[in-house]
Amino acid sequence: xxxxxxxxxxxxxxxxxxxxxxxxxxxxxxxxxxxxxxxxxxxxxxxxxxxxxxxxxxxxxxxxxxxxxxxxxxxxxxxxxxxxxxxxxxxxxxxxxxxxxxxxxxxxxxxxxxxxxxxxxxxxxxxxxxxxxxxxxxxxxxxxxxxxxxxxxxxxxxxxxxxxxxxxxxxxxxxxxxxxxxxxxxxxxxxxxxxxxxxxxxxxxxxxxxxxxxxxxxxxxxxxxxxxxxxxxxxxxxxxxxxxxxxxxxxxxxxxxxxxxxxxxxxxxxxxxxxxxxxxxxxxxxxxxxxxxxxxxxxxxxxxxxxxxxxxxxxxxxxxxxxxxxxxxxxxxxxxxxxxxxxxxxxxxxxxxxxx
Amino acid sequence: xxxxxxxxxxxxxxxxxxxxxxxxxxxxxxxxxxxxxxxxxxxxxxxxxxxxxxxxxxxxxxxxxxxxxxxxxxxxxxxxxxxxxxxxxxxxxxxxxxxxxxxxxxxxxxxxxxxxxxxxxxxxxxxxxxxxxxxxxxxxxxxxxxxxxxxxxxxxxxxxxxxxxxxxxxxxxxxxxxxxxxxxxxxxxxxxxxxxxxxxxxxxxxxxxxxxxxxxxxxxxxxxxxxxxxxxxxxxxxxxxxxxxxxxxxxxxxxxxxxxxxxxxxxxxxxxxxxxxxxxxxxxxxxxxxxxxxxxxxxxxxxxxxxxxxxxxxxxxxxxxxxxxxxxxxxxxxxxxxxxxxxxxxxxxxxxxxxx
Ligand SMILES: Cc1ncc(COP(=O)(O)O)c(C=O)c1O
Ligand SMILES: Cc1ncc(COP(=O)(O)O)c(C=O)c1O
Numbered sequence: 001x002x003x004x005x006x007x008x009x010x011x012x013x014x015x016x017x018x019x020x021x022x023x024x025x026x027x028x029x030x031x032x033x034x035x036x037x038x039x040x041x042x043x044x045x046x047x048x049x050x051x052x053x054x055x056x057x058x059x060x061x062x063x064x065x066x067x068x069x070x071x072x073x074x075x076x077x078x079x080x081x082x083x084x085x086x087x088x089x090x091x092x093x094x095x096x097x098x099x100x101x102x103x104x105x106x107x108x109x110x111x112x113x114x115x116x117x118x119x120x121x122x123x124x125x126x127x128x129x130x131x132x133x134x135x136x137x138x139x140x141x142x143x144x145x146x147x148x149x150x151x152x153x154x155x156x157x158x159x160x161x162x163x164x165x166x167x168x169x170x171x172x173x174x175x176x177x178x179x180x181x182x183x184x185x186x187x188x189x190x191x192x193x194x195x196x197x198x199x200x201x202x203x204x205x206x207x208x209x210x211x212x213x214x215x216x217x218x219x220x221x222x223x224x225x226x227x228x229x230x231x232x233x234x235x236x237x238x239x240x241x242x243x244x245x246x247x248x249x250x251x252x253x254x255x256x257x258x259x260x261x262x263x264x265x266x267x268x269x270x271x272x273x274x275x276x277x278x279x280x281x282x283x284x285x286x287x288x289x290x291x292x293x294x295x296x297x298x299x300x301x302x303x304x305x306x307x308x309x310x311x312x313x314x315x316x317x318x319x320x321x322x323x324x325x326x327x328x329x330x331x332x333x334x335x336x337x338x339x340x341x342x343x344x345x346x347x348x349x350x351x352x353x354x355x356x
Numbered sequence: 357x358x359x360x361x362x363x364x365x366x367x368x369x370x371x372x373x374x375x376x377x378x379x380x381x382x383x384x385x386x387x388x389x390x391x392x393x394x395x396x397x398x399x400x401x402x403x404x405x406x407x408x409x410x411x412x413x414x415x416x417x418x419x420x421x422x423x424x425x426x427x428x429x430x431x432x433x434x435x436x437x438x439x440x441x442x443x444x445x446x447x448x449x450x451x452x453x454x455x456x457x458x459x460x461x462x463x464x465x466x467x468x469x470x471x472x473x474x475x476x477x478x479x480x481x482x483x484x485x486x487x488x489x490x491x492x493x494x495x496x497x498x499x500x501x502x503x504x505x506x507x508x509x510x511x512x513x514x515x516x517x518x519x520x521x522x523x524x525x526x527x528x529x530x531x532x533x534x535x536x537x538x539x540x541x542x543x544x545x546x547x548x549x550x551x552x553x554x555x556x557x558x559x560x561x562x563x564x565x566x567x568x569x570x571x572x573x574x575x576x577x578x579x580x581x582x583x584x585x586x587x588x589x590x591x592x593x594x595x596x597x598x599x600x601x602x603x604x605x606x607x608x609x610x611x612x613x614x615x616x617x618x619x620x621x622x623x624x625x626x627x628x629x630x631x632x633x634x635x636x637x638x639x640x641x642x643x644x645x646x647x648x649x650x651x652x653x654x655x656x657x658x659x660x661x662x663x664x665x666x667x668x669x670x671x672x673x674x675x676x677x678x679x680x681x682x683x684x685x686x687x688x689x690x691x692x693x694x695x696x697x698x699x700x701x702x703x704x705x706x707x708x709x710x711x712x
Contacts, residue, residue, distance in 0.1 A: 025415070025504025032414060053411040058388060058515050059381070063498050066422035066554025067561070103561040138504060142419050143558075148381025148494060148519060150591055152561050159414050163504060188544030188580040192559045198422025199555015202499075203548045205423070205459040205508050224544040225581050235506055 003111060005033070005118050010050035019130040022166035024303070029126040029135075029162040033119045036144075037105055037156035046115055048122060051161065059146035061153040066199045069098035070140035072302050073259070074165075075120060075355075077129040078343030083120055083355040086341045088113060090259040095139060097257075098195035103152035104141055112139070116160055120355055123162055132167025132338075168304045173334055175310025175324055176217035178233055178299075180282060181207045182315065186231065186254075188224030193231075193254030200256075201235070208234070216313065218299070224254060228281045236299030236307060237261035240285060241329055243293040250277040260300040264333055266349065273329065282314050289319040296327030305341070306334040359467060361389070361474050366406035375486045378522035380659070385482040385491075385518040389475045392500075393461055393512035402471055404478060407517065415502035417509040422555050425454035426496035428658050429615070430521075431476060431711075433485040434699030439476055439711040442697045444469060446615040451495060453613075454551035459508035460497055468495070472516055476711055479518055488523025488694075524660045529690055531666025531680055532573035534589055534655075536638060537563045538671065542587065542610075544580030549587075549610030556612075557591075564590070572669065574655075580610060584637045592655030592663060593617035596641060597685055599649040606633040616656040620689055622705065629685065638670050645675040652683030661697070662690040 010030040017027050028051050035046045062068050071091045076084045092109040099106050116137065120127075127135040139160045143153035184207040187193025187200055204219065211219045218234035230249050232238055237258040239248045246268055251257055268275040288294040297309035308331075310324035321327075326334075339345030340352060366386040373383050384407045391402045418424050427447045432440045448465040455462050472493065476483075483491040495516045499509035540563040543549025543556055560575065567575045574590035586605050588594055593614040595604045602624055607613055624631040644650040653665035664687075666680035677683075682690075695701030696708060 023505075026502070028415060028502075051414070053413050055409040056412045057409050058407070058517050059384060059494075059519075062419060062554075063424060064426055064494070064496060064554055065557035066424065067558040068419060068422065070420055101562065102558055103565065136504070138415075138420070140420060146382070146384075148492070149379075150557050150560075151564070161414050163415075183546050185544045185546035185580075188541045188547060190539050190541035190580065190583075191544060191547075192555070197555070197558070198418075198420055199548070199553070199559060201421035201506050202423040202458055202508075202553070203555060204506075206457065208507070209459065224541075224546065227546075 003114065005046045005048055005115055007048045007122070008050065016126065017164060019128045019133045019164070019166050022164060024165050025136065025163050027163055029123045029164070031119065031122055032162070033115050033160040035115070035158045037158070039154040042105070043107060043158070048119055056144065057146035059148060061143035061145050061147055064148060065143070065150060066197070067102055067104065067143035067153055068141060068198050069095060069102055069104060070138060070196050070198070071095050073137045074134040074302060074341070075127050075137060076134045076342040077127045078354065082343065083124055083127050084341065084343045085353040085355070087259050087263065087351050088116065088353060090262070091139070094196065094257060094259070098197055099141070101192055101195040102197050104143070104156060107158065117355060119160055119162070124355070126162060126164050128164050130167070132169060134165055136163045136165045138163065173306070173308065173326055173331070175308040175321070175326055177215065177311040177313070178218050178220050178309050179211040179214060179216035180312065180314040181211070181219045181221055182227060185224040186221040189253055191224065191254060194256060196256065220312065222282065228283065230280050230282060230285065231255050233299040233309070235303065236301035238299050239264065239297065240280065240288070240294060241296035241327065242288045243295070245274040245276060246329065247276055247278065247280050249280055258300055260302060260305060260337070263337060263351065264300050267333060267336060270348070285312070286314060286319065294319065294321060296330050297321050298330045298333070305337050306330060359470065361402045361404055361471055363404045363478070364406065372482065373520060375484045375489045375520070375522050378520060380521050381492065381519050383519055385479045385520070387475065387478055388518070389471050389516040391471070391514045393514070395510040398461070399463060399514070404475055412500065413502035415504060417499035417501050417503055420504060421499070421506060422553070423458055423460065423499035423509055424497060424554050425451060425458050425460060426494060426552050426554070427451045429493045430490040430658060430697070431483050431493060432490045432698040433483045434710065438699065439480055439483050440697065440699045441709040441711070443615050443619065443707050444472065444709060446618070447495070450552065450613060450615070454553055455497070457548055457551040458553050460499070460512060463514065473711060475516055475518070480711070482518060482520050484520050486523070488525060490521055492519045492521045494519065529662070529664065529682055529687070531664040531677070531682055533571065533667040533669070534574050534576050534665050535567040535570060535572035536668065536670040537567070537575045537577055538583060541580040542577040545609055547580065547610060550612060552612065576668065578638065584639065586636050586638060586641065587611050589655040589665070591659065592657035594655050595620065595653065596636065596644070596650060597652035597683065598644045599651070601630040601632060602685065603632050603634065603636050605636055614656055616658060616661060616693070619693060619707065620656050623689060623692060626704070641668070642670060642675065650675065650677060652686050653677050654686045654689070661693050662686060
C-alpha cells in the first residue's frame with residue numbers, strides 16, 4: 001500500500017446540515033477516500049475524491065454474492081474543538097478479521113489509519129458540535145471484479161465515507177422495548193456472525209419488521225443452534241445486571257465483537273463492578289426476573305453507545321426491567337463512555353485519539 | 357409494472373466469443389434489461405439498454421447490508437435453431453420467494469417473463485449452439501437507496517444480464533470429489549438458506565478454499581444445527597441412490613429449492629424409480645456405503661445440470677462411489693434432462709418454453 005494519497009478537492013462544497021433534523025446515514029460529506037485492490041498489485045491508488053456516485057459493472061461480484069465487509073466508528077468534537085476518535089485501531093483490526101472470514105485480502109491497518117486521518121483533516125468542519133452529535137465513519141470493502149463465478153473476487157474497492165449524525169437521544173437517554181426472536185436466525189455457529197458483513201444485516205429485516213409491528217424497538221437474537229442462549233440485540237451487544245453482577249454473552253463464533261462491549265467490560269473492571277462473560281440462556285434471564293434479581297439490562301454499540309432496555313418480551317411474556325427506568329450502572333456507563341468519547345472526561349485508558 | 361419496454365440499441369456490437377474458450381460468467385452480451393423500484397410508484401422504467409457499467413451511490417444499501425437476490429437459468433439452442441427456456445416460471449416464483457425473505461418488494465412474474473423474452477429476442481444470436489453450451493440468464497435485484505440505516509431500502513434496481521457459457525463438461529460428464537464440511541455453515545434454521553441471496557454464497561468461500569486445498573471439487577454442507585444431516589453440495593442439491601432408492605434431503609428452511617432438483621424428482625417418479633425426500637444423515641450415508649448399498653450420488657443444478665459424485669470424504673475417510681464411475685441413473689438423468697432442455701428430446705412435462 002502506498003502512503004501518498006492523491007487528493008482531488010470538490011469544486012463545490014455542500015452546506016452543513018442542521019444537526020437537529022439529521023437522520024442517521026442519509027447525509028454525506030464533500031469527500032470520500034477510495035483505494036483499489038488488484039491481484040498481483042495489492043491495494044493501490046489511495047485517493048481522496050469528491051463524494052459522488054461511482055461506476056460499477058452489473059456483474060461486479062458484490063452485487064451477486066455479497067462479498068463485502070464494513071466498519072462503523074465515530075469522530076466527536078471535543079470541548080476545545082479538536083476531533084476525537086474512539087479506539088479506531090479496534091475497528092481496523094476487526095475489519096481485517098471480517099476480511100479473513102469473507103476471503104477478502106487484508107489491509108495495512110496503520111496505513112488505513114493514516115488515510116482516515118487525512119480524510120478527517122480535510123472534512124473536520126463536518127464534525128458537528130451539538131450535544132450527542134458526531135461524524136459517523138463508514139469504511140467498507142466491496143468485490144468489484146465482473147464475474148458470476150461463485151469464488152472470491154480478484155478485484156476490490158475500499159471506501160471511507162463520512163456522515164454527520166444527530167443525537168441518538170434528542171430527548172435524553174431512555175429505555176426501549178425489545179422482543180426476543182424465536183424463529184429467525186441472525187448468525188449460526190460456523191456462519192459469518194463475527195464478521196461485519198452485509199449478509200448478516202439484511203437477514204434480520206424480517207425479524208425487525210415483526211418486532212416493530214408488535215411495538216418493540218429491536219430484536220434480541222438467540223443462538224442459531226438451540227434458540228436458547230442470548231446473543232445480541234439488533235446491532236448491539238447486550239448486558240444484564242443480575243443480582244449485582246453484570247453478565248454478557250461470551251464471545252463465540254456468531255456474536256460480533258463490539259468495541260463498545262469491550263470498553264464496557266474494561267470500564268466495569270476498572271470500577272470493580274463484578275462482570276462476567278459467559279453463556280446466558282433466556283431461561284436464566286426469566287428466572288432472575290421472577291426472583292426480582294434482574295436489575296438492569298442494556299445494549300452497547302457505536303450508534304447509541306448504551307441503550308437501556310426497559311422491557312424484554314419472550315414468548316409473549318413481557319419482563320419490565322427496573323420499572324422501565326434507566327438503571328444506575330447503565331447511566332454511569334453511558335455518561336462515562338460518552339464523556340471519554342467526546343473528550344469531556346479524562347481518558348485513563350488511552351482509548352481516544354485526538355486529531356488537532 | 358408497465359408492459360412497454362424502452363429499447364436503446366448498442367451502437368457497437370461485440371464479436372461473439374469462441375465457445376471453446378468461454379469461462380463461466382465472464383462474457384456478457386450487448387444488452388441488458390433494467391427496471392427500478394421507487395416507493396409509492398412500484399416497479400417502473402422497464403428498459404433494454406447497452407450492457408455497461410452503471411452509476412451507484414457509495415451509500416447504496418446493497419453495498420453495506422447486502423439486500424439483494426438473484427436467479428440463474430439458461431437458454432439453449434434447439435436443433436432447429438430456436439431458443440429454449442427450461443421452467444423459467446419456477447425461477448421467477450423463486451425470485452419472489454427470495455424477495456419476501458429479504459424484504460424486497462415482489463415483482464410481477466408474468467411481466468418479468470415478457471421482459472426477458474424481449475431481451476432474448478434482441479440477443480438471440482448470442483445463444484451458442486455447440487454441444488453443451490448455452491446462454492446463462494442472471495436476473496438480480498439490488499437495494500440502491502443511499503442510506504446507512506439498517507432497514508429495508510425504499511429504492512431498488514432489477515437487472516437481467518446474459519452470459520454465453522461453454523460446456524460444463526468439455527471432456528464429457530465425469531464424477532467429482534466432494535468434501536463434507538464439518539465446521540462452516542452455509543445456512544441455518546431461521547436463516548436465509550432458502551433464498552437466493554448473495555450472503556449465502558460469500559459465506560461459503562472459506563469452506564470451498566479448504567476443500568479445494570485438499571483436492572476436492574466442492575463442499576457438502578451439513579445442517580447448521582446438529583451438523584449431522586445432509587443439506588446441499590456447493591451450489592447444487594444432492595441425491596444418493598441407496599439400495600435401489602433415490603434419496604434427497606427434504607426441503608426445510610435452509611435448503612435452496614432447486615428447479616433441477618424438482619425436475620429430477622418428477623422424472624424419477626415418471627420412470628417409476630423409487631425416490632424419496634427425507635432427512636438423511638451422514639451416518640446413514642456412511643452405513644449404506646459400508647454395507648455396499650451406496651450405489652450412486654450426484655448433485656443437481658442449473659450450471660452442471662447433473663454432477664456425478666465419485667468420492668465423498670467425511671472426517672478424513674473417503675467413500676468411493678460406484679468405482680468413481682458415473683452411475684446408470686445419474687447418466688440417464690443427465691441425458692434426459694439435457695435432451696429436454698436443448699429441445700433434442702421430447703418434453704412430456706411441458707417444462708420447456710420455446711421462443712421462435
Ligand atoms: C451485529 C452487531 N453487534 C454489535 C455491534 C456493536 O459493536 P460496536 O460496539 O463495535 O459498535 C454492532 C455494530 O456496531 C453490530 O453490527
Ligand atoms: C445453493 C444452491 N443450491 C442448489 C441450487 C440448484 O438450483 P437450480 O436447480 O434451480 O439451479 C443452486 C443454484 O443454482 C444454489 O445456488
